[in-house]
Amino acid sequence: MAYDKFNILKSSAVPLPIENVDTDQIIPARFLKATERVGFGDNLFRDWRYNQDNTVKVDFPLNDSKYSGSILVGGKNFGSGSSREHAAWAVYDYGFRCVVSSFFADIFRNNCLNVGVLPVQISPEFLEEIFTAINENPETKLIVDLPSQTISLEGTNSSESFDINSYKKENMLNGFDDIDYLMNIKDQIGEFAKNTPL
């Protein structure tokens, strides 16, 4: 599915200094009943944002008006558990274009890259520095530069480079997805299939 191109993103960020955030927290299973990809942002972190009587949990960072922006900064091992792409859809639909953490679960990372959310993995030390900076000043901006593969804290010398494979980088820069690529080599795949028994 098409998504917005990603180039340089400069934004304040929402901090979520919790480790092992699993995809059941990002989007609980009871919200996976849709047959279209709409409205998942409403239920992002549903049970951390709302009490069971649907009142707002005011101390949760997404409900705290001092935090805003299109970057989510999470603790290590972000996105573990279920393969539900709905988690990445919910992140995107809520308005985040980038998730920063010191470690990502595999399937969640792949899913993000496939739907236009950039996962940026940084060192644990830089992650701490970012949490501290946001804590001191919630309007602190991060600059995520995909062409040069760097992430920096505005107004400081703090910066790190991050990894992304060159194929996925091209996709993100241009808003392409893998299916476009695969469709273009379908003849080659067809030949391979012929030689592969059921």
Add this chain to the structure above:
Amino acid sequence: MSNTLFDKVWDSHVVQKIEGGPDVLFIDRHLVHEVTSPVAFLGLKNRGAKVMSPERTFATADHNTPTINQHLPVADPLSANQLKALEENAAEHGISYWGLGHEKNGIVHVVGPEYGITQPGATIVCGDSHTSTHGAFGAIAFGIGTSEVEMVLSTQCIMQPKPKSMRITVNGSLSKGVTPKDVALFIISQLSTSGATGYFVEYAGDVFKSLSMEGRMTVCNLSIEMGARGGIIAPDEKTFEYIKGREFTPKGAAWDKAMDYWSTLETDADAVFDKEYTFDGSAIEPMITYGTNPGMGMGITNGIPTAESLDGGVSTYKKSLDYMGYKEGDSMIGKKIDFVFLGSCTNGRIEDFRAFTEIIEGRKKADHVTAWLVPGSHKVLNAIKEEGLLDKLEEAGFELREPGCSACLAMNDDKIPAGKYAVSTSNRNFEGRQGPGSRTLLASPTVAAAAAVMGVVTDPRSLV
């Protein structure tokens, strides 16, 4: 050139290598269920594309189905709509569909092996992280997202960087009362939920060789819970014996040809893994989890670890114990429980029901415990009846439900109420996983059975 089993299967399925990018990997078998497929079919429709290989694609309804009164229309309109979408999509694209009430219906990772869809040396994907289950047969099997489901539907390929390799060897023999589930929970407790992220794991050693195919499936199923994309076990006589004669396995000359290939599927003696772990099987106890991720497990007779004794985030650890209502140093033995869930793609097979029945036979379910016993498939359900297990279960005060994923992810009405404790044979104890506010203790069918009859967490070795 020495190769691992994983290398052999992966490399033989690479259609194209992209410089600086992923491999284009050909997929032999694609399993589809109602929750992660509708948006993929919609994408296909929007592109005007058709399913490339309907004969390699199999659909079943499991995640979002009721486990009682399956003969009645599904009451929840959203769930009914999702089931209808899969039925229509399967019909439109000529895909086999085993819907609710179909004799072959069941959890996708239970029915795949039952009907011989799962075979050694194959690449198998499904929009579900527990697809790793099928690695028990020497297949490369892993979970994918919905965009990838659409890729496989339209091109029978997926784009993946090749994972790194890890081998986990468990030697020795298991003590009485210790099951495959305990072995897996033990390994995850040692590696943590991210310890194998980026790796594909081969399980080797005496313990896995000695396990039944059901037991191997339980172990491979849980690979994802330590972050691994999948787990694989070299096929052997037990594997071939299990799959022979099943509906979708090759027959006659095709079987012989397949066997020629399958018998080459093992790691070469001098192959090198990126990472290796070795454990002693005889040191493993019956396990139970006390926290909110599957890495927070321990031998059932131990005390809950203190935050200071662990690496990593103290605040996350304390938040987790707060959620569970437990304290550092607490013993798990004797903790009161409210629910027992036997089932799921992890422990919903016939062997799991045999293990559970062995403990409860001649005893009674504790009055305050609600037990949900959910077979993984109709085939399992029928075997429970035919083997006489149902009579024993009923005599002890248990009821059997109809097949499905049920309370493992609680998408249907099988939800553990807020604040209640459930001993579950499923795979995840995340906050709210089994219902908003629910508290899950992951364990084997044997430990679950002991809790069901005693009403508190109990060492099953005291009951045998």
